[in-house]
Structures are given as structure tokens and as C-alpha cells.
Amino acid sequence: MIVVGLTGGIGSGKTTVLNYFKSLGVPVYIADDEAKALMHRSKVIRRKLIHLFGEEAYKDNALNKAFLASKIFNDKGLLEKMNAIIHPKVASHFKRWLKKQDALYVIKEAAIIFENNLEHQYHYIITVIADEDIRIQRVIKRDQSSEKKIKAIINNQLSDAEKIRKSDFVIVNNDLLVAKDQARKVHEDILKRIKRK
Numbered sequence: 001m002i003v004v005g006l007t008g009g010i011g012s013g014k015t016t017v018l019n020y021f022k023s024l025g026v027p028v029y030i031a032d033d034e035a036k037a038l039m040h041r042s043k044v045i046r047r048k049l050i051h052l053f054g055e056e057a058y059k060d061n062a063l064n065k066a067f068l069a070s071k072i073f074n075d076k077g078l079l080e081k082m083n084a085i086i087h088p089k090v091a092s093h094f095k096r097w098l099k100k101q102d103a104l105y106v107i108k109e110a111a112i113i114f115e116n117n118l119e120h121q122y123h124y125i126i127t128v129i130a131d132e133d134i135r136i137q138r139v140i141k142r143d144q145s146s147e148k149k150i151k152a153i154i155n156n157q158l159s160d161a162e163k164i165r166k167s168d169f170v171i172v173n174n175d176l177l178v179a180k181d182q183a184r185k186v187h188e189d190i191l192k193r194i195k196r197k
């Protein structure tokens with residue numbers, strides 16, 4: 001099975017573009033969503049996160065996302081420890097999911113691919129980009145976040161130029177219709193490449 005990675009910075013529209021691929025019949029997997037679901041449901045993960053962050057990791061029996069985000073944002077060591085708890089579980093969940101799919105290819109959305117040198121896990125990589133001011137406005141609207149916070153996140157992520165250089169395909173999502181058109185062409189191109197093999 002061909003696994004295509006889909007990545008992009010905050011507010012670029014990864015999930016929006018992913019949903020378009022889904023409407024074309026491509027099975028899609030959102031690594032962040034699965035990670036969050038596992039953090040809720042897995043007793044082992046819960047126990048390990050409480051050990052790492054303290055009881056505050058969960059609030060009213062739900063994951064305390066704001067607390068965790070504030071803890072890991074400026075602490076790479078802690079982020080790595082958290083990832084070491086969660087990533088292997090998501091990886092095995094993805095493997096099981098992949099076995100059940102019946103398609104020429106699947107897409108896995110992951111915010112972090114290049115940052116952790118995980119390119120080898122994918123046959124092809126798509127990066128979604130959008131202008132920085134548009135991304136900021138989208139996230140302000142979606143999360144009621146501040147411009148300063150979003151800029152700090154953007155500056156913490158790999159630059160679009162680097163991501164583009166390392167990608168097989170790029171989709172520009174400033175305008176949804178244009179992005180959908182590009183995504184359809186990428187879909188056709190991937191199918192062609194698979195059939196040529």
C-alpha cells in the first residue's frame with residue numbers, strides 16, 4: 001500500500017485539503033486526532049502522562065490540552081518524552097488501520113514529518129502552504145488565539161521553503177477552489193505514478 005504524507009504549518013489547511021482527498025475516495029488518517037483519542041482512551045498512556053506531567057495532565061477526566069501545550073512549548077526534552085509515550089502507540093494503531101484499507105493509496109496527515117526526519121515512512125509527501133497573514137487570520141478565528149502566540153508557533157516550525165524543497169507535491173491553499181483543483185491534479189498524478197510502477 002502506498003502511504004502519502006500530508007503536512008504543512010499551522011493554519012495552512014491540512015485537514016481542509018485532506019477532507020477533499022477523502023471526498024475523492026482516498027482513505028485518510030489524521031495522526032494528531034488519533035494521538036488525542038489514544039491519550040483519552042488508553043489507560044497505559046494516561047498513567048505515563050500523569051507520571052510525566054502530574055495529575056494536572058487530565059482535568060475532569062479529559063485530557064488537559066492547554067496545560068500540556070504550555071508545558072511542552074518551551075521544553076524540547078519534555079516534548080520528546082511525551083512523544084516517546086504516544087508515537088509508538090499511534091504507529092501501531094496506524095499499521096492496524098492500514099491493513100484494513102482497500103485503495104491504491106492512503107494519506108496520513110501529520111504536522112511533523114521533516115522536523116523529526118520521518119520522510120522514510122512515506123512514499124510521497126504533500127505540503128500544504130498558505131500566506132502567513134491568511135494562516136494567522138484563520139487560526140485567530142478558529143481558536144480565538146492571539147497573533148503573537150500563532151507567530152511564535154510558526155517560528156517554531158520548519159519554514160515553508162524548507163518543506164517545499166523536501167516535498168514531492170505542494171498545494172497552495174490561499175483560496176479553496178484553487179487548492180481543490182491542485183489537489184485533484186496531485187491525486188491524478190499519484191495514481192499515474194502508482195500505475196506506472
Ligand code: ATP
Pocket residue numbers: 008009010011012013014015016017111138139142173174175176177179
Ligand atoms: P492546524 O495545523 O492548525 O490544526 P490545519 O493546517 O489542519 O491546521 P485547517 O484546520 O484545515 O488547517 O484550517 C484552519 C482553519 O482555516 C479552519 O477553520 C478552516 O476551516 C479554515 N480554512 C482552511 N482552508 C481554508 C480556505 N481555503 N479558505 C477559507 N478557510 C479555510
